[in-house]
Amino acid sequence: MAFSPFARFRNFTVDNLKALLEVYPDQAEKMSWSEAGDIIEGVSKGYKKTSYQQACQFGLEDRGNGNFRVQTYLYTFDDENLKKYIEFWIKTYFAPNPYVNSDDEPMLIFCELVKEILCKQDLRIDYYDFFNRRIGGKSDDILMNILKSYCSPLKYEKIGDKHYFYIEQQNADYLEKQVAFIESEFAIPNAKSRADFFERYNYCNFCKFHGISAKVMDEADVTNDNTAAKRLTGGKNILLYGVPGAGKSHRIAKKYCADGRRIERVVFHPDYTYSDFVGQILPRVIDGQLKYVFTPGPFTKMVEKAWKDPGNYYYLIIEEINRGNAPAIFGEIFQLLDRKDGDNYPEDVVGESEYGISNYEVADIIYGNSDHEVRIPSNMFILATMNTADQNVFTLDTAFQRRWKMEHIPNKFVFENGNHALDEIQGTNIDWGAFATVINEQIIEINRDISSSEDKRLGAYFVKKSELASEVFPEKVLKYLWDDAFKMDKEAVFDPKFGSLEEVIEVYENSPVDKLQSVLRSELYARMIKEMKDRAKTAVDADDNH
DSSP, X not given: OOBXXXXXXXXXXXXXXXXXXXXXXXXXXXXXXXXXXXXXHHHSTTIIIIIHHHHHHTTOEEOGGGBOEEOGGGGGOOHHHHHHHHHHHHHHOEESBTTBOOSSOOEEHHXXXXXXXXTSTTSEEEHHHHHHHHTBSSOHHHHHHHHHHHSTTOEEEEETTEEEEEOOGGXXXXXXXXXXXXXXXXXXXXXXXXXXXXXXXXXXXXXHHHTOOOOOSOHHHHHHOOTTSOOOOOOOEEEEEESTTSSHHHHIIIIIOOOGGGEEEEEOOTTOOHHHHHEEEEEEXXXXXXXXXXXXXXXXXXXXXXXXXXXXXXXXXXXXXXGSOHHHHHGGGGGGGOBOOTTTSOGGGTTSBSSOBOOHHHHHHHHSOTTSOBOOOTTEEEEEEEEGGGTTSSOOOXXXXXXXXXXXXOOOOOOSTTOGGGOBOTTSSXXXXXXXXXXXHHHHHHTTTSTTGGGGSOOTTSSOGGGGSTTTHIIIIIHHXXXXXXXXXXXXXXXXXXXXXXXXXXXXXXXXXXXXXXXXXXXXXXXXXXXXXXXXXXXXXXXXXO
């Protein structure tokens, strides 16, 4: 088996889709392929040799029997709907097809990939293993880029030199049903028929795929009529908490969403207000006149996006939620945090706000109707992060906290090849994992009788690899230990000869020998060396046992 699913011309993107559409002449469908082709060649040199293949594979044109047809409905689409076209196209695309020559059995590429992932216990697959086994030709990078960009909620991750596609557990049922729908409604027709391939991507099929009604082809219908699609459910309020640097934001990106198109991220701070979060009336110059209009905040914008796009999940991410006065910032929105559950409500509304509120300005933005009751839709998550070391900046009361699913992010150091914990601190013989492990043990030991002392621990990702550099590390890490974690007992970590942080940093930066050994208590440094030796011995013993 070996075929190349795409012509090697350009990536399949909205910009390239628009560029292809722009070359077609007016009245193209009244011309023969030869006439239209000559005109297009004059506008886009080389069209007949390369770009026409991409256009045909894109479902844009049909030149069977000498006639010429174009998917004219795409000219009425804005960029968002062109993205939806590409999603519809790639998820129903099969190869080989009339424009991919091969005697291999045609396959629905997206469906086959998803089915293999769903069969894996960890719901992930090595992309190149799949490509080489099931396709085997060229254009592997082009296919990977399309799948990454337009096949939500399918996820992509690169680890080392491996490329993986995976599915989050919460999306597994949805994708299984989507594959069944595609295989039923978009089964492979006559794989050699150009006319059938072109008709596959007509407007009626676009509407069927996205669950919208085919209406009269005017801009308002095409742009706005997507609310008939089945709404995803299960939205939650989730508060991720842990020590600074434990990886809370990283967990959000990996477990929930990293697609910037479906994320709105805000950071709470002492001066952040309800008006910033929900919206406020601001002066605007409109048509030369000063007017006062409601300007939506991130909460209102995200509810609007989720409401108008029921087939995707949306995520409002609140970083450092306890650094602002959260109950005051939420105001009456607090009422919306109660979500319908599966015990008391039908499945199709699970995750929607249990109680609605009246807010005329917000309702007008979201629904176009100021009298509409405002609720968080079932396809919207609110994800918040909180450093436990900062938990007393603003206290989150019990009534507020009970409306969130609390998710503790453990402070785990993973000692595997290529992992951050094994990165060496520049100018020393100590790696980051050993340093942080011993320091964290010391924090617990010294502050055993002090409430919440564990919150002062160093997170696994408290520093990045670049911050282990000799000119950065003391300013970020040693300063934190001196000013915060051990401010009541500095000699628990630092050599007693130091009377100020300035001395510590100066000696560290100028030391010609191991920099940590120059500033830490000797017994603490020795524990770090022992930590690394013990870890190495454990690894050797494990290898011997295997």
